[in-house]
Amino acid sequence: MLKFAIVGLGGLGKSHLTFYFNVKKHKDVELVALCDIDPEQLQKKVELNIGTATVPVDLSQYHLYTDMDEMLEKESLDFIITAVPTYLHAELAVKAMDKGIHVFSEKPMALNLEQCQSMVDAAKRNNVKLQIGQCIRFSPQYQCLRDLVRSGKYGKVIRAEFTRISAAPLWSWNNWFMNFDMSGGAVLDLHVHDVDFVQWTFGMPKSVMSMASHYESGFDAITSNYGYDGFYVTTMTDWSLAPGYPFTTSGIVSCEGATIVLSQDEHACVSVFERGVNDGKSNIHHIPTYNEGDLNYYELEMIEFIDCIEKKRDSDIISAESTMDSIRLALIEQESANKGEKVYV
Numbered sequence: 001m002l003k004f005a006i007v008g009l010g011g012l013g014k015s016h017l018t019f020y021f022n023v024k025k026h027k028d029v030e031l032v033a034l035c036d037i038d039p040e041q042l043q044k045k046v047e048l049n050i051g052t053a054t055v056p057v058d059l060s061q062y063h064l065y066t067d068m069d070e071m072l073e074k075e076s077l078d079f080i081i082t083a084v085p086t087y088l089h090a091e092l093a094v095k096a097m098d099k100g101i102h103v104f105s106e107k108p109m110a111l112n113l114e115q116c117q118s119m120v121d122a123a124k125r126n127n128v129k130l131q132i133g134q135c136i137r138f139s140p141q142y143q144c145l146r147d148l149v150r151s152g153k154y155g156k157v158i159r160a161e162f163t164r165i166s167a168a169p170l171w172s173w174n175n176w177f178m179n180f181d182m183s184g185g186a187v188l189d190l191h192v193h194d195v196d197f198v199q200w201t202f203g204m205p206k207s208v209m210s211m212a213s214h215y216e217s218g219f220d221a222i223t224s225n226y227g228y229d230g231f232y233v234t235t236m237t238d239w240s241l242a243p244g245y246p247f248t249t250s251g252i253v254s255c256e257g258a259t260i261v262l263s264q265d266e267h268a269c270v271s272v273f274e275r276g277v278n279d280g281k282s283n284i285h286h287i288p289t290y291n292e293g294d295l296n297y298y299e300l301e302m303i304e305f306i307d308c309i310e311k312k313r314d315s316d317i318i319s320a321e322s323t324m325d326s327i328r329l330a331l332i333e334q335e336s337a338n339k340g341e342k343v344y345v
């Protein structure tokens with residue numbers, strides 16, 4: 001039985017609490033403590049959407065703390081999940097790892113490469129697991145698209161494009177998302193999902209050319225072209241949209257033999273428009289991407305993290321070093337946008 005705590009009980013911390021009820025059906029884990037600097041977050045009875053029902057959960061069944069240091073002193077924990085503002089990711093993760101505790105730290109890994117390196121070093125120094133919440137790597141839909149592209153089944157890549165747009169996240173603690181020094185703006189926050197997926201799928205590009213818009217958070221919208229040998233990939237993120245605009249993502253890869261698309265509807269699938277031979281038509285097929293237990297990608301990434309701790313193994317889906325590369329790439333995009341010129345990687 002592995003004992004753990006959640007640190008940061010805002011939007012995503014509460015989601016992790018929800019996911020716990022599904023994760024524990026698959027893994028021998030027990031949530032023992034919750035920590036949030038804001039006591040309000042710990043006093044509320046929370047309503048969680050578990051399965052198909054809204055369930056009231058009484059937080060007093062867990063040990064409650066407003067200070068992580070105190071919690072680490074008093075509790076005997078195997079791992080923590082941290083879902084705190086980004087500028088705190090490295091500091092809290094390193095503190096916990098230096099106490100021999102495995103850490104699942106939400107994305108983005110950190111605000112800069114020095115902070116990322118301190119996390120990687122702490123994991124090595126203490127021989128503990130560090131996994132970053134780049135949850136898209138665990139999306140069966142994105143995994144299916146990646147596998148098809150990398151298999152070479154449809155020939156060489158011609159071009160690809162990934163987008164992610166939403167209304168501005170204005171609900172956060174002290175409005176930290178809109179503070180560039182705390183969040184890194186949309187480029188490090190929302191955009192990092194696509195940055196991570198692109199570099200995981202296609203590798204690091206040879207060059208980057210970006211343009212950005214600066215509105216409320218410093219970097220609110222960014223469009224980047226990544227240059228590879230023989231093709232390019234475009235990413236676009238925008239969180240400057242008016243309240244109520246729905247969170248929307250897309251992904252499309254044009255290959256010699258087919259166009260591969262992430263479906264937009266509620267039935268998560270990958271659609272393949274396979275070019276016919278000399279008939280000017282496509283053979284269209286849809287590959288369902290449900291997973292067996294109908295677990296979401298947050299639950300799947302947690303199960304992988306716990307499994308790696310249990311079996312003392314490294315994940316072949318995600319490593320701290322590879323998520324650090326995503327921060328490296330996002331920072332290069334910032335540099336390109338700031339200079340108004342192409343940057344060679």
Ligand SMILES: NC(=O)c1ccc[n+]([C@@H]2O[C@H](COP(=O)([O-])OP(=O)(O)OC[C@H]3O[C@@H](n4cnc5c(N)ncnc54)[C@H](O)[C@@H]3O)[C@@H](O)[C@H]2O)c1
Nearest residue numbers: 008009010011012013036037038083084086106107172173
């Ligand atoms: N993987 C995803 O898809 C995804 C989605 C949303 C957010 N996130 C990430 O999760 C993290 C949290 O985002 P959020 O939306 O939950 O933000 P939030 O503002 O809703 O919650 C942050 C919480 O952290 C608490 N906190 C602040 N300082 C603390 C400290 N020193 N110790 C303990 N608690 C502290 C705040 O009181 C607040 O409750 C961010 O890094 C964000 O990028 C990831």
